[in-house]
Amino acid sequence: MLGKMLLHGLAAAILIGSAAAVFAQTRDNGYLPAPAAAAPAAAAQISDRGDRPADERGYIRRDRDDRGERSGKSERHHERRDRHHDKDDD
Amino acid sequence: MALQISAKLHHTLLKVWHAWVAGSFLVAYVTADEDTYSMHLFAGYAVLAAIATRVLLGVLAPASSPLRLPRPDLGATLAWFSVRKGRHPLFAWFSLALLLSVGLAAASGALADGAAWLEDPHEAISEASLWVIFAHVAFVAFIYGGKRLLTRLGQWAAEIRPSTPSKENVR
Secondary structure (H helix, E strand, O other): HHHHHHHHHHHHHHHHHHHHHHHHHHOOOOOOOOOOHHHHHHHHHHHHHHHHHHHHHOOOOOOOHHOOOOOOOHHHHHHHHHHHHHHHHO | OOOOHHHHHHHHHHHHHHHHHHHHHHHHHOOOOOOHHHHHHHHHHHHHHHHHHHHHHHHOOOOOOOOOOOOOOOOHHHHHHHHOOOOHHHHHHHHHHHHHHHHHHHHHHOOOOOOOHHHHHHHHHHHHHHHHHHHHHHHHHHHHHHHHHHHHHHHHHHHHHHHHHOHHHOO
């Protein structure tokens, strides 16, 4: 019975983890389907990008902290981690 | 209003809920790092939803239902230890401790969105609730299989003891 309960928990963890991964993908990468009306404008933008440097065309991430669209809470996590690291250095 | 459903369905619902809260907590715990923050957020809210559902079901369920919220009683617990019959009262204490600790961990995480000072208490409560979960698993394992395992280990130790060669015989 205990083994069964553990297996049920693990199966639920896989399901919830998968849903959480999909949520994270849409939230962090902006991987939401574009509205139909915005599609032609988006296509025009892509064709305009040809003369720009590679990093501006999205091929190279300029900085690790470029995730501007991330929530403030995530930044708070970074700050907290930094605080912990500073303590460790002392 | 009482939930008019069969006892078997109550048990099934309880198992589904148990899997839901255990799975969500596991995902929330392993994704607590900032790189997997969105997953942590999703799983944390799943834990909070599970606890809220459990409290709601516990209030609505009839008195005889296993879904009813546990109400541990210190007097009844002490009385059980003198008789040692019936359901172990520590089940109810563990249920209450788990609902409180996991619920507090999830609620403090959700509130930390608006109040940054709750970040550290949230982390501390989550770590503490993990130990309550470990204790719960160990207790359940002992109740359902530990006694048998201890008896078997005792028998096994008694069997191998006479056949163990002494140091002089080895030389």
